[in-house]
Amino acid sequence: MGPILRLLIRMILSKKLVNFLGVMLRRYCLKQRQCGVAKTIMIEHEYRNNTIRLAERVVFSDSFKPLYREGMSLVEEAAAYLDGPGRDEAKMLPRSATPFYAAESMRLTTRLMQIASWLLLQRAARNGELTRQQVAMEKAKVRLDTSSAAEALPGWAQMPADFIDIVERSLRLQERIRRMDDEVYGAPGISGVAGNPVSDQLVLLQTAFGGR
Known part of the structure; x- marks a missing residue:
């Protein structure tokens, strides 16, 4: 067992990871907003003739604004x-349920990071600020397939009601976004190389904290 994995396990058992995820998600929200502004400023005008204007697609234009508001609101709420409240509720969980809460919190955080990234990317694309090539390159980094152990977890019934509600809403939102993504861009192909969940999580942690 490597030192990183041992550290993650210790964090889970000590309940520090749950608190850490809340802070991480807040910093991610701030960073994404800052990056969205920076990318808009840095787009070169010479690419304007090749912009992808997703607002011209009726299904996207009619659905995006409320979806964007709902998605970013859920990210902030989570x-x-x-x-905040999740910290206190986590302390009241039985010892056996703590690892399940921490693991599901990490899945929730990952899912919402990906949702926020997709929404910000589509907003820029919808406004004609990205070329087709830029959209394709950035969208390739976004994964809309973060699953949840949910009811399969032995301790799921012991999870706080507010936490369960946020997880379930995030799953429904992810599914809606995935369907919209398929409608706009077409269903994705099947990749022959599976990702490494631990490595993916560490990359997300580094991204959220600016590579520190």
């Missing part, structure tokens, strides 16, 4: 919960 961040506030994990960094």
Whole structure:
């Protein structure tokens, strides 16, 4: 067992990871907003003739604004919960349920990071600020397949009601976004190389904290 994995296990058992995820999600929200502004400023005008204007697609234009508001609102709500009430509720869980709560919190955080990235990317594309090539390159980094152990977890019934509600809403939102993504871009192909869940999580942690 490597030192990183041992550290993650110790964090889970000591309940520090749950608190850490709330802070991480808050910083991610701030960083994404800052990056969205920076990318808009840095787009070169010479690419304008090759922009992809997703607003011209009726299904996207009619659905995006409320979806964007709902998605970003859920991200903020989850961040506030994990960094606030979720801390107190986690302390009241039975010892056997703590690892399940921490693991599901990490899945939730990952899922919402990907949702926020997709929404910000589509907003820029919808406004004609990205070329087709830029959209394709950035969208390739976004994964809309973060699953949840949910009811399969032995301790799921012991999870806080507010936490269960946020997880379930995030799953429904992810499915809606995935369907919209398929409608706009077409269903994705099957990749022959599977990702490494631990490595993916570590990359997300580094991204959220600016590579520190």
